[in-house]
Amino acid sequence: xxxxxIPSSQPLGPVxxxxxxxxxxxxxxxxxxxxxxxxxxxxxPSLSMTLExxxxxxxxxxxxxxxxxxxxxxxxNNERSPSFExxxxxxxxxxxxxxxFIEKLELEFHSKNxxxxxxxxASSASSMSxxxxxLVSLEQDLYKRFSDKQFFLKASFIARMASxxxxxxxxxxxxxxxxxxxxxxxxxxxxxxxxxxxxxxxxFHDDIVIVSSDEKAISSSSGHALMNEHPFAESRYAQxxxxxxELFQVLKNGDLKRFGExxxxxxxxxxxxxxxxxxxxxxxxxxxxxxxxKVRVFRKETGLPVYFSLDAGPNPHILYPAxxxxxxxxxxxxxxxxxxENGVIIHDHCGMGPVQLQ
Ligand code: DP6
Numbered sequence: 386x387x388x389x390x391i392p393s394s395q396p397l398g399p400v401x402x403x404x405x406x407x408x409x410x411x412x413x414x415x416x417x418x419x420x421x422x423x424x425x426x427x428x429x430p431s432l433s434m435t436l437e438x439x440x441x442x443x444x445x446x447x448x449x450x451x452x453x454x455x456x457x458x459x460x461x462n463n464e465r466s467p468s469f470e471x472x473x474x475x476x477x478x479x480x481x482x483x484x485x486f487i488e489k490l491e492l493e494f495h496s497k498n499x500x501x502x503x504x505x506x507a508s509s510a511s512s513m514s515x516x517x518x519x520l521v522s523l524e525q526d527l528y529k530r531f532s533d534k535q536f537f538l539k540a541s542f543i544a545r546m547a548s549x550x551x552x553x554x555x556x557x558x559x560x561x562x563x564x565x566x567x568x569x570x571x572x573x574x575x576x577x578x579x580x581x582x583x584x585x586x587x588x589f590h591d592d593i594v595i596v597s598s599d600e601k602a603i604s605s606s607s608g609h610a611l612m613n614e615h616p617f618a619e620s621r622y623a624q625x626x627x628x629x630x631e632l633f634q635v636l637k638n639g640d641l642k643r644f645g646e647x648x649x650x651x652x653x654x655x656x657x658x659x660x661x662x663x664x665x666x667x668x669x670x671x672x673x674x675x676x677x678x679k680v681r682v683f684r685k686e687t688g689l690p691v692y693f694s695l696d697a698g699p700n701p702h703i704l705y706p707a708x709x710x711x712x713x714x715x716x717x718x719x720x721x722x723x724x725x726e727n728g729v730i731i732h733d734h735c736g737m738g739p740v741q742l743q
Contacts, residue, residue: 596699677693707734
């Protein structure tokens with residue numbers, strides 16, 4: 386294991402109370418992580434686009450232990466949130482071996498999302514990566530041991546333990562997670578930045594159409610678990626490996642058509658896997674299918690490079706480069722928006738990665 390991932394052996398002197406904060410974005414996987422084993426080890430490599438405006442801001446207030454209060458406290462939108470707090474405490478307990486200094490401290494986290502809680506957007510990538518960034522930032526403040534590159538690798542490594550997709554959120558633009566022969570330095574342990582890509586991809590918009598803001602009936606964790614006994618698992622993992630490898634090249638050569646084909650095949654595949662699991666289920670709704678159909682018809686009629694992706698939910702992500710924004714915006718307003726719940730569409734785009742706040 387990389388030396389910087391394990392704790393410093395330097396003794397730590399007294400720690401004064403302090404505060405630090407990070408804003409961390411969500412991401413949309415173009416090649417999807419679906420299936421895992423062991424301690425959050427992905428069954429296949431994934432490659433995502435980092436978003437900009439869908440983010441979580443987390444403030445961490447720390448002080449020496451001993452007040453008698455709970456040692457780890459978690460507030461969401463200024464309120465103590467027991468269900469989320471349990472998840473955060475469980476996550477921090479699980480990574481304590483990497484941060485032994487935590488035992489001497491009390492940690493109080495305050496998070497809020499830029500997007501409404503009820504928007505039906507999965508927030509674990511942004512929230513968990515923002516918490517991981519705060520923990521590694523605290524370690525950096527105490528020990529000053531990381532280069533920039535090591536800092537984000539460790540943040541990604543830690544974020545992975547909380548939620549797989551979160552480990553890709555710590556980089557700008559595009560990130561790959563999971564060992565792939567075609568992606569140099571890729572590993573199951575953390576995500577890496579895909580630094581070389583045609584500039585057209587940095588202009589990509591992602592309009593997220595909220596078809597339903599209801600909480601998902603089946604969580605991603607249950608979906609991953611159903612892959613263990615899935616009859617198509619092996620061919621799926623082979624397909625994802627090939628797609629990750631190819632997408633890594635496509636990002637560099639600017640082939641918009643292949644980008645879109647991979648994005649749509651991946652989206653349809655994970656939903657097909659859900660339908661063909663045992664027990665089978667679907668998260669797609671009638672309006673989801675109408676939207677996917679309309680995107681394909683619009684693309685065929687206009688020849689414009691507009692594509693869709695889907696997370697593990699019913700809300701399509703419509704992906705297109707900035708140079709066709711005017712035509713696509715008109716199409717979305719007239720054809721797509723009426724199919725969104727309360728007309729809600731979150732307009733986001735390829736983003737610059739996390740930001741440390743003062
Ligand atoms: C369909 O990262 O939410 O969005 O590791 O159990 O927290 P856990 O799962 P999670 O799964 C994301 C699944 C996905 C595809 C992806 O983001 O790659």
